[in-house]
Amino acid sequence: MSSPPSVDPAASQPFSAVTPILVSSSSSPGPSSNPTSTAPTFKRRRIADPEPNLDDPFAAEDDDNYTPYVPVHQRKQAKLAHLASRNLLNASTVASLGGRLGGGGAASASSDHDDGGGTAVGDDSNSKPGSSSAAALMGRGESLMDQTLRMHESERPKSAAEVAMEKEAELLKSLLLKKQLASDKEKAHGIKYQDPIKTSWKPSRELLARGPEYFARIREKYHIDVEGDDVPPPITRFHEMKVHQCIVEYLAKAKGIQRPTPIQIQGIPTVLAGRDMIGIAFTGSGKTLVFTLPLVLFAVEEELKLPFQRGEGPVGLIMCPSRELAKQTHEIINNLASVMAQDGYPKIRSLLCIGGINMAEQYQTLQQGIHVVVATPGRLKDMLAKRKFHLRNCKYLCFDEADRMIDMGFEDDKIKDFAQSALVKPVTVNVGRAGAANLNIVQLVEYLLEVLQRTPPPVVIFAENKHDVDDIQEFLLSKGVKAVGTHGGKTQEEREFAISSFKSMERDVLVATDVASKGLDFDEIKHVINFDMPKEIEDYVHRIGRTGRRGRTGVATTFINAEQCSPQILLDLKYLLKEASQKIHPFLLSIEDPAEAIAAVNAAAGGKADDGKGCSYCGGLGHRLAACPKFEADKRAEAGNLRDMYSTGRGIGGGGDY
Numbered sequence: 001m002s003s004p005p006s007v008d009p010a011a012s013q014p015f016s017a018v019t020p021i022l023v024s025s026s027s028s029p030g031p032s033s034n035p036t037s038t039a040p041t042f043k044r045r046r047i048a049d050p051e052p053n054l055d056d057p058f059a060a061e062d063d064d065n066y067t068p069y070v071p072v073h074q075r076k077q078a079k080l081a082h083l084a085s086r087n088l089l090n091a092s093t094v095a096s097l098g099g100r101l102g103g104g105g106a107a108s109a110s111s112d113h114d115d116g117g118g119t120a121v122g123d124d125s126n127s128k129p130g131s132s133s134a135a136a137l138m139g140r141g142e143s144l145m146d147q148t149l150r151m152h153e154s155e156r157p158k159s160a161a162e163v164a165m166e167k168e169a170e171l172l173k174s175l176l177l178k179k180q181l182a183s184d185k186e187k188a189h190g191i192k193y194q195d196p197i198k199t200s201w202k203p204s205r206e207l208l209a210r211g212p213e214y215f216a217r218i219r220e221k222y223h224i225d226v227e228g229d230d231v232p233p234p235i236t237r238f239h240e241m242k243v244h245q246c247i248v249e250y251l252a253k254a255k256g257i258q259r260p261t262p263i264q265i266q267g268i269p270t271v272l273a274g275r276d277m278i279g280i281a282f283t284g285s286g287k288t289l290v291f292t293l294p295l296v297l298f299a300v301e302e303e304l305k306l307p308f309q310r311g312e313g314p315v316g317l318i319m320c321p322s323r324e325l326a327k328q329t330h331e332i333i334n335n336l337a338s339v340m341a342q343d344g345y346p347k348i349r350s351l352l353c354i355g356g357i358n359m360a361e362q363y364q365t366l367q368q369g370i371h372v373v374v375a376t377p378g379r380l381k382d383m384l385a386k387r388k389f390h391l392r393n394c395k396y397l398c399f400d401e402a403d404r405m406i407d408m409g410f411e412d413d414k415i416k417d418f419a420q421s422a423l424v425k426p427v428t429v430n431v432g433r434a435g436a437a438n439l440n441i442v443q444l445v446e447y448l449l450e451v452l453q454r455t456p457p458p459v460v461i462f463a464e465n466k467h468d469v470d471d472i473q474e475f476l477l478s479k480g481v482k483a484v485g486t487h488g489g490k491t492q493e494e495r496e497f498a499i500s501s502f503k504s505m506e507r508d509v510l511v512a513t514d515v516a517s518k519g520l521d522f523d524e525i526k527h528v529i530n531f532d533m534p535k536e537i538e539d540y541v542h543r544i545g546r547t548g549r550r551g552r553t554g555v556a557t558t559f560i561n562a563e564q565c566s567p568q569i570l571l572d573l574k575y576l577l578k579e580a581s582q583k584i585h586p587f588l589l590s591i592e593d594p595a596e597a598i599a600a601v602n603a604a605a606g607g608k609a610d611d612g613k614g615c616s617y618c619g620g621l622g623h624r625l626a627a628c629p630k631f632e633a634d635k636r637a638e639a640g641n642l643r644d645m646y647s648t649g650r651g652i653g654g655g656g657d658y
């Protein structure tokens with residue numbers, strides 16, 4: 001963890017203009033941190049609430065329990081005045097501090113003391129004796145009697161209260177003298193971090209004693225590639241990571257998570273150790289826990305140090321590319337937080353900050369101070385602009401699925417620049433590059449790579465499911481194939497970028513769900529690969545129709561998982577291939593065809609018009625209307641539309657996730 005300084009999009013750049021990191025954690029300095037020191041410290045401080053925003057739909061709810069916030073400098077000023085009145089600060093200090101604080105009570109009180117001249121001296125000699133006022137008299141020719149009295153006075157043992165007050169006065173003095181009154185933005189300017197931040201987490205001595213060769217063997221065993229300096233050790237058990245017992249039990253009992261996955265083995269210790277990290281692993285490999293678990297533990301630690309109050313936090317921010325993902329992550333954090341709370345730790349509060357939800361529902365959470373924000377970029381910018389919270393105390397930053405930013409149009413170079421400038425000595429953890437073949441899905445996509453070689457680009461790969469599209473694209477990218485992806489879960493902008501970069505041949509492979517098959521008019525496509533068989537034959541026809549356009553030749557390859565396909569669609573395919581005089585796979589030929597039985601019955605009855613084949617609704621040759629999947633789907637859609645029409649419904653809005 002380290003870099004970038006205070007992440008405050010409202011104050012600096014648009015937030016979305018960053019990051020290549022799949023999973024990373026970052027930190028910002030507290031106002032008193034020294035960026036050039038080797039071990040910067042991060043201190044949370046109380047920060048004045050922003051002015052209430054009257055335009056805010058739920059600002060009015062603030063009023064009920066509103067306690068006016070007294071800015072820190074005003075409180076210090078009052079304190080100084082108080083101390084000065086008790087002669088616990090010497091006159092020159094009060095004058096100088098008063099000046100820094102822009103005049104006011106303490107400064108004017110002190111100038112009375114400090115002004116030379118008989119009256120002042122006489123006044124002081126009558127005042128309650130104290131070391132500072134006595135010191136102020138030293139250079140003014142005090143009498144022997146005065147000196148003797150002062151010496152006796154200094155020998156008098158001080159009461160505990162006086163000692164405490166003096167100590168406080170000293171602390172206040174040093175704090176104010178050292179601290180420049182500059183904004184966070186000014187302070188962050190030009191800050192360049194040299195070292196990762198320090199955390200309280202350390203691997204146990206026994207674990208470290210196993211040594212680098214042992215760690216290398218673990219990485220080899222789990223196909224974990226690492227890059228970076230002083231990479232923290234891989235740890236294969238949660239309890240050895242020093243994760244709290246209550247969490248270990250929760251993971252095992254409630255989630256069935258007994259042992260860390262490879263990305264967790266290397267990723268969790270890396271994040272716990274405070275290192276910036278770029279984590280790359282396949283979908284479903286457990287990346288989420290890599291950044292949520294350390295964040296919850298870290299937030300608990302911060303809460304224990306200094307409980308969060310209204311207007312404070314978050315210490316951690318997780319950026320997600322979609323609302324669904326943000327919701328899921330927020331829930332995971334809440335679950336972990338509840339487990340900790342049930343075990344007697346303070347409760348960590350997470351704020352879900354996404355479009356399409358009513359933030360007023362989370363008002364209660366905001367009121368109490370928040371530890372974590374899980375956000376999509378658009379709503380985050382909006383909330384920051386409304387000053388609902390700020391990111392001045394944010395030390396931990398994670399971009400989940402950062403690679404999707406590339407799909408959104410951020411150029412690779414810019415992302416690399418950002419990673420280089422923002423991350424401090426990052427550790428890259430890449431799981432599956434070497435040993436991907438032990439995952440089932442990867443075996444299939446490995447085969448996909450072979451199929452891809454059959455023709456030159458451009459190639460389109462279709463998959464039914466958005467997640468599969470993401471997985472395939474991720475896999476191809478990791479293999480160095482220039483792939484881009486599009487599906488209904490992406491924004492209009494993302495989709496347009498995907499299609500345009502494919503059409504301009506900047507990307508060789510387009511991975512898409514059927515949304516892209518309908519309108520994609522691009523003559524150059526050499527090969528269509530169906531990663532799966534669509535549910536309706538019409539979609540299959542649309543898909544393969546992307547190639548072989550305008551008299552050109554094209555190739556279509558289809559992966560068939562017999563267990564996932566309906567017999568109808570397979571029969572449809574069989575007849576389609578037959579009709580087009582294509583070679584038919586023996587597996588398709590072996591499928592029993594009920595239509596042949598119907599035809600036989602018809603023939604026996606002397607019927608001629610119906611040969612028993614073909615659907616009168618969708619034209620598929622492998623089934624009858626009664627078994628038509630398209631007919632069924634259309635009926636369902638129609639029923640759904642009617643329901644929508646008659647429901648009073650919630651408003652639609654919010655736009656995309658970005």
Ligand SMILES: Nc1ncnc2c1ncn2[C@@H]1O[C@H](COP(=O)(O)OP(=O)(O)OP(=O)(O)O)[C@@H](O)[C@H]1O
Nearest residue numbers: 256257258259260261282283284285286287288289
């Ligand atoms: N160590 C583990 N052992 C078993 N299951 C795990 C482990 N860690 C996480 N899981 C489970 O695996 C599933 C996938 O995890 P997760 O969503 O974190 O994967 P991911 O890598 O983030 O995937 P995606 O890239 O799709 O977001 C979840 O149901 C999670 O509870």
